[in-house]
Amino acid sequence: MAEGRRDLYINPVDGNILIGSASWTDKSLIACGRFYPPGCNSAEARLRHYASQFPLVEVDSSYYGIPVPANAQRWAERTPEGFTFNVKAFRLFTGHATSPIVLQKDLQQALGPAAPRTLYYASTPPEIRDELWRRFSLALAPLRAAGKLGAVHFQFAPWVTRNRAGIAHVAHCVERMPGDLLSVEFRHRSWFEGGDAQAATLAMERALGVVHTIVDAPQGFDNTVPCVWAVTHPRLALLRLHGRNTATWNIRSETSSSRFDWWYAPDELAAMLPQVRQVAAEAAQLHIVFNTNREDQGQANARLMRQLLRGLPALDEPAAS
Numbered sequence: 175m176a177e178g179r180r181d182l183y184i185n186p187v188d189g190n191i192l193i194g195s196a197s198w199t200d201k202s203l204i205a206c207g208r209f210y211p212p213g214c215n216s217a218e219a220r221l222r223h224y225a226s227q228f229p230l231v232e233v234d235s236s237y238y239g240i241p242v243p244a245n246a247q248r249w250a251e252r253t254p255e256g257f258t259f260n261v262k263a264f265r266l267f268t269g270h271a272t273s274p275i276v277l278q279k280d281l282q283q284a285l286g287p288a289a290p291r292t293l294y295y296a297s298t299p300p301e302i303r304d305e306l307w308r309r310f311s312l313a314l315a316p317l318r319a320a321g322k323l324g325a326v327h328f329q330f331a332p333w334v335t336r337n338r339a340g341i342a343h344v345a346h347c348v349e350r351m352p353g354d355l356l357s358v359e360f361r362h363r364s365w366f367e368g369g370d371a372q373a374a375t376l377a378m379e380r381a382l383g384v385v386h387t388i389v390d391a392p393q394g395f396d397n398t399v400p401c402v403w404a405v406t407h408p409r410l411a412l413l414r415l416h417g418r419n420t421a422t423w424n425i426r427s428e429t430s431s432s433r434f435d436w437w438y439a440p441d442e443l444a445a446m447l448p449q450v451r452q453v454a455a456e457a458a459q460l461h462i463v464f465n466t467n468r469e470d471q472g473q474a475n476a477r478l479m480r481q482l483l484r485g486l487p488a489l490d491e492p493a494a495s
Contacts, residue, residue, distance in 0.1 A: 192258060232463045236261050246316040249316075268330045324355070326355065326356050327356075330362075344382065359389060359414060379406040412463070
């Protein structure tokens with residue numbers, strides 16, 4: 175980036191709109207060498223640099239394993255006042271298959287030698303589930319205390335559908351996180367397609383007091399939902415952008431960067447601006463999270479969206495490699 179354009183990059187706040195990326199530690203982001211400056215090699219240095227560029231980040235590592243409070247304490251200490259962390263809920267809670275090896279050692283031992291190779295929420299012993307909820311909530315305590323916890327994001331598995339069991343499970347998750355602001359994202363089209371599904375789902379979200387997630391993602395699959403521009407909580411609106419790569423959406427890969435491989439073009443983001451401004455006017459704050467995460471896609475896309483919202487030319491238009 176040219177030195178003369180640096181002011182476009184570091185000013186983090188645009189009214190009540192916070193823009194950032196999902197994660198700041200992806201291997202391909204670090205390896206590409208474009209976002210972090212030379213010598214920015216430690217976990218502390220990277221987070222401090224990220225927070226000098228953006229006011230918001232989504233913690234995705236908490237989806238794969240419950241963090242310990244010390245991690246969140248370090249996150250809080252390494253970021254400036256006003257910085258916001260959205261934290262993704264642990265995968266077992268959202269219906270995803272979970273290996274016991276990601277649990278802390280004492281919980282692995284509590285499951286015993288006959289534990290299945292794959293855990294699902296319904297089949298996990300209730301006392302283990304209770305303890306996992308307790309530890310997850312405890313892990314967020316330092317962010318709460320610092321005033322830096324935004325939304326706790328529940329991205330439900332594709333097999334959590336709009337039926338009695340699915341609706342009950344969403345309500346159950348809300349009950350287990352009292353006092354926190356929850357955002358929910360669905361990965362099955364039944365929540366919004368057909369009959370009164372969309373109206374019913376939005377009504378459910380309002381009744382539960384959760385934030386509806388506006389999703390930009392490839393279309394035409396059972397495990398995607400349409401982009402529904404709606405606000406269900408007065409405090410927050412949330413837009414998550416996963417890219418539009420239909421070829422990679424359902425591929426099996428060890429890294430999410432293969433699935434969410436997409437450089438948003440300026441015209442793609444510009445087309446969203448009227449809806450972005452509308453939902454920002456309906457909530458106290460709007461969070462825009464780019465989950466495009468091959469190399470520095472998320473950060474470049476976030477800069478581009480910010481520039482477009484400011485009415486500036488797309489000076490930092492990314493070049494796919």
